[in-house]
Amino acid sequence: MKMTPEEYGRLAQKASPPSPMGKNLLMAFLCGGGICALGEGFRLLYQWLGADEELAAAGVSVTLIFLAVLLTGLNVYDNLAKHAGAGTLVPITGFANSVASPALEFKSEGFILGLGAKMFIIAGPVIVYGTAASILYGLVLWLFRLY
Amino acid sequence: MDVLLSLLKAFLVGGALCAVGQILIDRTKLTPARILTSYVVIGVLLGALGIYPKLVEFAGAGASVPLLGFGNLLAKGVREAVKADGALGILTGGFTAAAAGIAAALFFSLVAALVFKPKEKG
Amino acid sequence: MASRKGKYTILFDDPPGIRASAAVGCAKEADGPLGDMFDIINRDSYFGQKTWEKAESEMQKQAVAKALEKAGLTASEVEAVFAGDLLNQCVGSTYGLRALGIPFVGLFGACSTMAESLCVAATFLDAGAIKRGIACTSSHFCTAERQFRYPLEYGGQRPPTAQWTATASGAAVLEKGDLPPFIRGITIGTIEDLGICDANNMGAAMAPAAAATLKHFFEDTGTKPADFDLVITGDLGQVGSELLRELLRRDGYDLEHRQSDCGMLLFDREKQDVHAGGSGCGCAASVFCGHLVPLLRQKKLRDILFIATGALMSPTVVQQGESIASIAHLVYLSSEKSGGKI
Structure with a gap:
């Protein structure tokens, strides 16, 4: 008896346990919220130290990126992410991890085509499409004199 | 008290934005790279529509730290650059605003790769 | 001689036997329920090498060397080795076995490679083309991750249906004779x-x-x-x-x-x-x-x-x-x- 892909797809879905949604959601919320609260703490600290709004915001990004890259190097970030899921993916720390992890991984293929080139395998599209979206927005602003 | 309230708002808003990402991971077949890319593009859109700046005002780092905030930053950069430099700002605005974050990620990662070695998980 | 049975099956009238076999594993495998079965356990997943790919080759080399040692044979007494792995161009096998000087038949069957190499080796033996052959393969968690998925330090989450690539290798020495199995x-x-x-x-x-x-x-x-x-x-x-x-x-x-x-x-x-x-x-x-x-x-x-x-x-x-x-x-x-x- 030959089974159709549709039939088998249904069978396979039934046999495949779903992700533990409730636990994953809670962990993502707690860890993601925690990272953001940490960022807010730094923001308030930098402002208290006299930084203006823009400088403080940039400082927060750079600080969190530094910490995420450090934790990636120390082999900690991936173990956090296993539990935190989107909680460590969505904050800017996830972006930093996506740059640092291939840099470490592909150093074995050399500094140019390994480390240097592969750094962008995950972060590349984020930069490409983010920039493209911003250019489209700029074009609209300029064409329609919205500034 | 103000400090605690700020931290709480950042925690709740940031946590909620991450929880939405988790639903996307678990319920759709979107890979993490696609989710990151979507977040940034949506962030640009929400920034352009003037919605996201209000959220940043309310939640501070709770809104600026998730990658939506990165998109919002790109939008803000373009808006200011077009105002100041006209057409050239269309191209320079986004990158200029994002420069600190991207440069930091690239440079720190380069240094980390020189110092550390990947290990097996667990 | 081999005889075909039905449309797909080949039966051997004078079936080849497995003279010796060896298994090599890493830490997670050693800590598992079958930890005691391994002939060689190397808890360092780099196997003393500089890269994961070299580690996988080293592992396969150790498995073949151990199987030969258990069989009481040297490499020159084996007429062909049938091997493959998951890496592009099967480099785990080719670089692991290049120093052996045994005629090499590279196989790609992804995770089916152990059965595939046994099938091919048994058929060569049955045909009388060789008197003794080795079937072997390997996989390494880290080489598989970086080739098929994400960098090791990337923070991803695995769904419950995902499987864990074993860091292990196995090699079997086959010959015609009376040694089971x-x-x-x-x-x-x-x-x-x-x-x-x-x-x-x-x-x-x-x-x-x-x-x-x-x-x-x-x-x-x-x-x-x-x-x-x-x-x-x-x-x-x-x-x-x-x-x-x-x-x-x-x-x-x-x-x-x-x-x-x-x-x-x-x-x-x-x-x-x-x-x-x-x-x-x-x-x-x-x-x-x-x-x-x-x-x-x-x-x-x-x-x-x-x-x-x-x-x-x-x-x-x-x-x-x-x-x-x-x-x-x-x-x-x-x-x-x-x-x-x-």
Whole structure:
């Protein structure tokens, strides 16, 4: 008896346990919220130290990126992410991890085509499409004199 | 008290934005790279529509730290650059605003790769 | 001589035997339920090498050296080695075995490679083309991750259906003679694809291939699962095993208490965070070489069917939207040279 892909797809879905949604959601919320609260703490600290709004915001990004890259190097970030899921993916720390992890991984293929080139395998599209979206927005602003 | 309230708002808003990402991971077949890319593009859109700046005002780092905030930053950069430099700002605005974050990620990662070695998980 | 039985199966009248076999593993494998079966355990996943790829080659080299040592042979006494692995161009095997000077037949069958290499080696032996051959393969968690998935330090989350690539290798020395266990027959698999696209659910993708090959074997030989002490699949894991039993049940074959899976045996799914079970060429290879061969030799098992399954896709075609094509090769082993149901 030959089974159709549709039939088998249904069978396979039934046999495949779903992700533990409730636990994953809670962990993502707690860890993601925690990272953001940490960022807010730094923001308030930098402002208290006299930084203006823009400088403080940039400082927060750079600080969190530094910490995420450090934790990636120390082999900690991936173990956090296993539990935190989107909680460590969505904050800017996830972006930093996506740059640092291939840099470490592909150093074995050399500094140019390994480390240097592969750094962008995950972060590349984020930069490409983010920039493209911003250019489209700029074009609209300029064409329609919205500034 | 103000400090605690700020931290709480950042925690709740940031946590909620991450929880939405988790639903996307678990319920759709979107890979993490696609989710990151979507977040940034949506962030640009929400920034352009003037919605996201209000959220940043309310939640501070709770809104600026998730990658939506990165998109919002790109939008803000373009808006200011077009105002100041006209057409050239269309191209320079986004990158200029994002420069600190991207440069930091690239440079720190380069240094980390020189110092550390990947290990097996667990 | 080999004789064809039915459409797909080849039976050997003078079946080749396995003179010796060896298994090499890493820390997680050593800590698993079958930890004691390994001849060599190296807790450093770099195996003293600079890169993961070199580590995998080193592991395969150690497995072959150990199997030769247990067989009391030197490399020059072996006429061909049949090997492959998961890496592009099978570099785990080629660089691991390049110093041996043994004629090399490179095979690609993804995680089915242990069964595939046994099939090819047994056929060469039966044809009289060689008098002694080695079948071996390996997989390494880290080389597989960086080639097929993400960098090791990338913070991703694995769904419950994902499987864990074993860092392990197995090698078996085959020759004609009276040393059990014997390879009595083989069924070469057909490429099967029931449209599963999720690379995090390999068990579901590969179960149809295992079902097809088993069905071919049972039909060709007129046997049923109950005629064998054990029907052991390569690495279907929890999800794939369940689907295999369901698929065969619909075809009228009851596997319920006969079937086991190397991926489910190698790791403790509850304690070792491997989700649906182990996978990778080295999973089936090490369980076969370290666990099943000794059980057959000690006659604790008599007749078994070893079916290693493999997913034949590459990241490129999956990104292009292709579904995951799979294969399963079957090896019928017995502690006796003749007799039994076939």
